[in-house]
Amino acid sequence: MKRETVFDLIGIGFGPSNLSLAVRLAEEAGTANLAHCFVERQAEFGWHRGMLLDDCRMQISFLKDLVTQRDPTSRFTFINYLFERGRLNEFVNLKNFYPTRVEFHDYLNWVADAFEECVHYSQTVTAIEPILEAGASGEIAALRVLSQDGEGREWQRVTRALSVGIGGAARVPEAFAALGPHNVIHSSGYLNSIERVVGKPDGGTKRVAVIGAGQSAVEVFSDLARRFTHVDASLVIRSGALKPADDTPFVNEIFSPAYTDVVYSQSEDARRALIERFRDTNYAVVDRPLIEQIYEMLYLQTVTDDARHRLLANTAIEGAVRTANGQIELTMHDRLTGHARAERFDALVLATGYRRDTHLALLEGLAPHLGDALATPSVGRDYRLATPAHFKPRIYLQGCCEDSHGLSDTLLSVLAMRSDEIVASLAQRAADRHAGGQPADTKKNGVSGGRVAFAL
Ligand SMILES: Cc1cc2nc3c(=O)[nH]c(=O)nc-3n(C[C@H](O)[C@H](O)[C@H](O)COP(=O)(O)OP(=O)(O)OC[C@H]3O[C@@H](n4cnc5c(N)ncnc54)[C@H](O)[C@@H]3O)c2cc1C
Numbered sequence: 001m002k003r004e005t006v007f008d009l010i011g012i013g014f015g016p017s018n019l020s021l022a023v024r025l026a027e028e029a030g031t032a033n034l035a036h037c038f039v040e041r042q043a044e045f046g047w048h049r050g051m052l053l054d055d056c057r058m059q060i061s062f063l064k065d066l067v068t069q070r071d072p073t074s075r076f077t078f079i080n081y082l083f084e085r086g087r088l089n090e091f092v093n094l095k096n097f098y099p100t101r102v103e104f105h106d107y108l109n110w111v112a113d114a115f116e117e118c119v120h121y122s123q124t125v126t127a128i129e130p131i132l133e134a135g136a137s138g139e140i141a142a143l144r145v146l147s148q149d150g151e152g153r154e155w156q157r158v159t160r161a162l163s164v165g166i167g168g169a170a171r172v173p174e175a176f177a178a179l180g181p182h183n184v185i186h187s188s189g190y191l192n193s194i195e196r197v198v199g200k201p202d203g204g205t206k207r208v209a210v211i212g213a214g215q216s217a218v219e220v221f222s223d224l225a226r227r228f229t230h231v232d233a234s235l236v237i238r239s240g241a242l243k244p245a246d247d248t249p250f251v252n253e254i255f256s257p258a259y260t261d262v263v264y265s266q267s268e269d270a271r272r273a274l275i276e277r278f279r280d281t282n283y284a285v286v287d288r289p290l291i292e293q294i295y296e297m298l299y300l301q302t303v304t305d306d307a308r309h310r311l312l313a314n315t316a317i318e319g320a321v322r323t324a325n326g327q328i329e330l331t332m333h334d335r336l337t338g339h340a341r342a343e344r345f346d347a348l349v350l351a352t353g354y355r356r357d358t359h360l361a362l363l364e365g366l367a368p369h370l371g372d373a374l375a376t377p378s379v380g381r382d383y384r385l386a387t388p389a390h391f392k393p394r395i396y397l398q399g400c401c402e403d404s405h406g407l408s409d410t411l412l413s414v415l416a417m418r419s420d421e422i423v424a425s426l427a428q429r430a431a432d433r434h435a436g437g438q439p440a441d442t443k444k445n446g447v448s449g450g451r452v453a454f455a456l
Contacts, residue, residue: 007035010159012125014040017165017398020066022115023076024419041124045112047105050189061097070416081107123147129365140391161394168354175320187216187351197347201230212351213237218286220349225309234310245285255408257417263406356400379404382425396422
């Protein structure tokens with residue numbers, strides 16, 4: 001009988017989180033031989049391609065790339081990418097810590113290319129199943145990862161550890177979900193769909209409403225105004241004004257890797273309060289230069305008396321219905337005056353954010369064996385889901401631990417260190433097995449001297 005390969009680790013999703021993990025595994029002598037692979041639903045590497053607008057910049061320093069905070073001498077630093085691309089000196093001349101997203105995407109792609117062999121692209125992981133230990137112990141020994149490729153073929157792989165790095169899923173408020181997808185797009189798919197949705201200029205003027213007050217909403221609003229001469233765009237926000245993201249230096253310290261310890265060590269209530277206090281670093285806020293650019297654009301419209309684009313502040317959307325001619329009618333409530341009015345639009349762009357709970361559906365098949373672990377997700381400092389003693393496989397969660405690990409969890413800020421912590425945790429387990437339960441000698445932030453062998 002042919003024996004099934006048992007992986008030491010399978011990563012679900014191959015975005016920056018698991019890409020950083022792939023780099024970490026490859027660069028540590030003790031883990032380079034770990035049997036691992038990644039399963040990614042996209043046909044090739046892509047980082048938020050639907051929002052890869054050519055004039056948008058990173059909201060984080062290039063020094064917070066996939067590796068620099070852990071090991072600035074790695075060959076996978078952004079600086080080495082620039083060097084190998086022959087642009088290092090010119091980049092220095094830009095005097096800017098914030099590259100365009102297009103360039104950062106190219107950097108991530110350059111790193112991903114080096115790991116091509118361990119990624120199965122075009123496969124969506126659909127379920128995880130438990131594998132019981134032979135005999136009657138009732139122990140769960142491993143996990144079966146089920147995926148489906150573009151042709152509908154089913155794949156199965158067995159692993160002793162999982163790293164779930166599937167990012168967020170488009171959040172579509174109920175009022176809009178009922179409209180169906182025709183002419184209603186989420187910002188995550190903006191570039192893939194906007195030309196189809198607004199058509200060509202000879203098709204006449206199109207009225208587009210962008211819903212949301214965060215960075216993506218304003219980037220989309222700016223792009224519509226800049227590139228589509230036949231679009232009249234309205235940015236609809238509940239708040240009274242666009243608010244700037246606080247990226248001042250003292251506040252920015254909450255995105256330092258060390259701050260994860262600060263958040264994690266708090267009680268549940270204190271963590272919630274901390275996250276709430278600093279929400280304006282990341283949610284429903286916009287980079288200051290972009291706010292200024294939008295303000296100037298709207299101001300210049302008053303100079304030329306051509307008010308095509310609008311910012312509708314203090315506006316709550318109370319209803320959305322599709323009309324007989326396929327337009328969308330929004331009932332809007334002015335939160336200052338209390339007045340309600342209806343307006344029709346040819347298309348909506350929902351910049352309404354992302355859900356971070358899709359891992360729960362993916363892990364649902366394990367629920368009967370996990371006790372309360374999924375009902376009240378409890379995650380260790382090492383990002384490992386707390387599982388009962390009889391459940392041996394390890395499940396690491398990336399990007400869905402904001403409640404326990406802080407605001408940096410969904411961002412790029414701590415990737416280099418997080419992957420280090422996850423690998424150290426995996427290595428600890430392997431060492432424990434080797435030493436018959438005795439913890440091995442590990443460094444705080446890594447595996448010591450390549451002595452830990454992986455025999456999971
Ligand atoms: C437009 C935009 C700009 C951003 N800019 C910044 C920024 O400047 N700085 C910053 O710190 N953060 C930024 N972010 C936050 C963002 O979350 C992180 O940059 C980063 O993408 C997180 O990486 P990730 O790997 O956890 O998730 P993702 O990048 O979302 O990657 C998840 C991957 O998993 C795959 N996947 C999902 N489900 C499955 C499945 N079932 N099976 C197989 N594969 C699956 C997806 O296809 C995807 O490739 C931005 C976010 C957006 C939307």
